[in-house]
Amino acid sequence: MPPRSLLDVDDLSPGEIVSVLDRAVAFRDQLPARDLLAGVPVLNLFFEASTRTATSFTLAEQRVGADVITFAPGASSLGKGETIADTALTLHGIGVRVIVVRHPESGFARRLADAFAGHVVNAGDGTHAHPTQALLDLMTLRQEFDRFEGLRVAIVGDILHSRVARSNIVGMRALGIEVTLVGPPTLLPPEFAANGVRVERDLDAVLAGVDAVMMLRIQRERIDAGLLPALDDYTRRYQLNRARLRSLRTDAVILHPGPYNRGIELTDDVLDDPRSRYVAQVRNGVFVRMAVLDLLVNGAPVAA
Amino acid sequence: MKTLIRGGRLIDPVQGIDAVRDVLIENGFVSRVGEHLDADGARVVDAGNAIVAPGFIDMHVHLREPGQTYKETIATGTAAAAAGGFTAVACMPNTEPALDAVAIVGEIVRRAEAAGFARVYPVGAITKGRAGKELAPYHLLFDAGCVAFSDDGSTPRDARVLRNAARYAADLPCAFISHCEDPDLKGDAVMNEGAASMRLGLGGAPGLAEDVIVARDLLIAADSGKAWHIAHVSTATSLDLIRWARARGVRVTCEVTPHHLVFLDDRFDDYRADAKVNPPLRGAHDRDALRAAVLDGTIDALATDHAPHGADEKAQLLSAAPVGFSGLEIALGAYALALPELTLARYVELLAVNPARILGVPGGTLAAGSPGDVTVFADRPWTVDARLFHSKGKNTPFDGMELPRRALATIVDGAVVFEHGGVLPREAATA
Numbered sequence: 158m159p160p161r162s163l164l165d166v167d168d169l170s171p172g173e174i175v176s177v178l179d180r181a182v183a184f185r186d187q188l189p190a191r192d193l194l195a196g197v198p199v200l201n202l203f204f205e206a207s208t209r210t211a212t213s214f215t216l217a218e219q220r221v222g223a224d225v226i227t228f229a230p231g232a233s234s235l236g237k238g239e240t241i242a243d244t245a246l247t248l249h250g251i252g253v254r255v256i257v258v259r260h261p262e263s264g265f266a267r268r269l270a271d272a273f274a275g276h277v278v279n280a281g282d283g284t285h286a287h288p289t290q291a292l293l294d295l296m297t298l299r300q301e302f303d304r305f306e307g308l309r310v311a312i313v314g315d316i317l318h319s320r321v322a323r324s325n326i327v328g329m330r331a332l333g334i335e336v337t338l339v340g341p342p343t344l345l346p347p348e349f350a351a352n353g354v355r356v357e358r359d360l361d362a363v364l365a366g367v368d369a370v371m372m373l374r375i376q377r378e379r380i381d382a383g384l385l386p387a388l389d390d391y392t393r394r395y396q397l398n399r400a401r402l403r404s405l406r407t408d409a410v411i412l413h414p415g416p417y418n419r420g421i422e423l424t425d426d427v428l429d430d431p432r433s434r435y436v437a438q439v440r441n442g443v444f445v446r447m448a449v450l451d452l453l454v455n456g457a458p459v460a461a
Numbered sequence: 462m463k464t465l466i467r468g469g470r471l472i473d474p475v476q477g478i479d480a481v482r483d484v485l486i487e488n489g490f491v492s493r494v495g496e497h498l499d500a501d502g503a504r505v506v507d508a509g510n511a512i513v514a515p516g517f518i519d520m521h522v523h524l525r526e527p528g529q530t531y532k533e534t535i536a537t538g539t540a541a542a543a544a545g546g547f548t549a550v551a552c553m554p555n556t557e558p559a560l561d562a563v564a565i566v567g568e569i570v571r572r573a574e575a576a577g578f579a580r581v582y583p584v585g586a587i588t589k590g591r592a593g594k595e596l597a598p599y600h601l602l603f604d605a606g607c608v609a610f611s612d613d614g615s616t617p618r619d620a621r622v623l624r625n626a627a628r629y630a631a632d633l634p635c636a637f638i639s640h641c642e643d644p645d646l647k648g649d650a651v652m653n654e655g656a657a658s659m660r661l662g663l664g665g666a667p668g669l670a671e672d673v674i675v676a677r678d679l680l681i682a683a684d685s686g687k688a689w690h691i692a693h694v695s696t697a698t699s700l701d702l703i704r705w706a707r708a709r710g711v712r713v714t715c716e717v718t719p720h721h722l723v724f725l726d727d728r729f730d731d732y733r734a735d736a737k738v739n740p741p742l743r744g745a746h747d748r749d750a751l752r753a754a755v756l757d758g759t760i761d762a763l764a765t766d767h768a769p770h771g772a773d774e775k776a777q778l779l780s781a782a783p784v785g786f787s788g789l790e791i792a793l794g795a796y797a798l799a800l801p802e803l804t805l806a807r808y809v810e811l812l813a814v815n816p817a818r819i820l821g822v823p824g825g826t827l828a829a830g831s832p833g834d835v836t837v838f839a840d841r842p843w844t845v846d847a848r849l850f851h852s853k854g855k856n857t858p859f860d861g862m863e864l865p866r867r868a869l870a871t872i873v874d875g876a877v878v879f880e881h882g883g884v885l886p887r888e889a890a891t892a
Contacts, residue, residue, distance in 0.1 A: 240773065262778050268733070283663075285663075351660075
């Protein structure tokens with residue numbers, strides 16, 4: 158069997174997702190000794206700029222005692238001459254056993270994992286997947302509601318270009334969460350209505366009925382690409398703001414993968430709202446990533 | 462020189478023959494078709510338990526020469542054609558430089574003669590450099606040997622340019638062949654737009670990108686009176702548009718590829734580019750409509766869009782990898798796989814009779830006096846091993862698949878250029 162990788166959430170069974178979250182919670186409650194990955198060389202290979210995810214992974218790796226190497230090549234340096242297979246062979250030869258990779262093209266992590274004789278952790282590939290983000294979102298939801306089955310979550314915004322949305326859809330559906338996607342047709346084509354996922358256009362009609370709402374970042378380049386008109390046209394229907402906060406239940410929570418754009422997908426009122434869980438999300442990220450590294454390298458924990 | 466193809470089941474729709482017949486070729490032309498012909502002095506090809514047909518013509522092939530001979534050459538591409546059962550190919554003009562000048566076309570004809578496998582019919586560019594701006598010299602290119610015109614690989618973006626080209630070249634007996642994809646609607650797509658592209662986070666081209674250009678080109682065909690051929694149709698709507706145009710008297714023909722008849726847009730889960738092609742593999746609705754359109758006569762020709770590339774190129778990331786793959790050496794089997802209910806007579810029409818008619822080239826029948834170009838094939842299952850291709854392009858999504866039909870022998874100009882799995886140039890075959 159080739160070494161296990163985490164390319165998307167569905168590389169884990171529902172039971173394993175829960176097991177990773179349990180482990181993350183245990184790490185949060187008490188940091189483990191720094192020896193879970195003692196002496197294991199872990200390479201952070203980020204072809205795309207990242208502040209939160211790169212920092213979070215680095216801290217997680219240090220807390221499990223790995224030998225951390227960080228390398229941020231330009232997005233184009235691989236593929237000019239050296240093939241993915243050659244790069245994978247080289248890195249393994251050097252001694253790297255785990256690659257944490259982020260790349261602007263969908264599928265890069267998969268192509269690397271197919272060529273690399275070690276573990277690959279996908280830290281975001283194009284618009285495809287970002288599994289550790291989905292896991293930290295799930296951890297945050299469980300912390301709040303202590304269950305998954307039957308929870309109702311709305312994901313709002315640029316679904317088409319969101320790897321966070323895709324991984325969350327996969328993970329949430331696997332755990333029995335009811336997922337409603339909300340956005341305009343250019344950013345949320347009707348094809349997303351599959352496998353029990355609902356597609357809605359009217360955020361106001363959805364908000365009152367959900368346990369959690371996840372707001373996605375809206376990038377200005379969508380306007381240049383002709384997918385959106387002026388931002389105020391978008392915000393009129395899809396921005397989470399003071400008025401819409403009133404529709405949201407008092408026991409509901411607000412998630413955002415960051416970095417957020419104040420005044421676009423949400424207003425300052427949202428960040429100040431007690432239902433916002435942004436800080437819990439980023440905090441949980443470190444523990445989830447520790448748990449993922451532990452699972453991939455050391456395998457499942459011995460049953461208690 | 463005499464060649465006798467003996468004991469095969471001759472399928473010649475033009476002559477209305479479906480019977481066991483011998484075919485005798487003398488000095489490059491069919492001299493007799495009959496029973497128990499005298500083999501005296503003839504090279505004999507035993508076609509017992511096999512089917513004999515007028516030579517198959519693949520009207521959509523990329524030979525890559527000049528300019529990209531690491532992908533394919535006229536010699537390797539025509540050897541692949543012979544091995545695949547094709548006696549002739551039409552080669553597309555997206556070479557480097559493009560086939561937009563007499564000297565280049567002449568050189569292709571000369572090199573094809575020298576290679577001596579299949580016949581090569583050059584397709585000239587519609588615009589200089591396929592840049593979509595200036596018209597190519599159609600009459601000069603026709604005189605140099607071009608049988609059709611196309612900017613294949615892309616489409617002239619400016620409808621005015623295409624309209625003027627069609628009007629200027631209207632009285633030449635060369636169809637315009639359209640590669641129909643709107644570059645703006647296609648964007649940076651690497652596959653078909655649909656549930657699969659959404660799930661994988663990959664850029665998808667909607668069927669609409671093809672349909673709008675098919676509609677535009679059919680209207681320009683109607684306006685200009687130019688005979689038109691739509692290459693590699695991939696959507697149900699394109700087929701409806703073609704039917705609509707025909708009902709109004711537009712002179713339009715069309716082709717479909719083996720991959721669009723067999724595969725769906727579900728081949729990208731591994732993010733490899735093996736099945737990346739333009740237009741992209743579509744969903745089941747389109748694929749099923751294509752199969753039905755072959756059976757109902759909407760589609761006139763089967764063509765491979767043989768597009769060889771280096772293995773390293775196809776191993777790149779999806780965004781960087783080139784489009785297309787080898788097709789010549791899987792075609793006969795792939796068509797039979799996709800269309801098991803297709804009659805042999807219709808199969809031969811789609812592969813020989815109609816391509817010859819559309820391109821205005823000899824062949825399509827083995828009536829006495831016709832060119833001595835013959836394809837011998839049989840329904841014998843075999844497994845594709847792309848490493849064994851004569852083409853330099855060893856990439857195909859058909860690799861490893863079992864196909865129900867294959868070519869057994871290919872005879873060009875009376876010379877046996879392919880038999881028993883091996884190819885031999887005409888000169889050597891007749892020596």
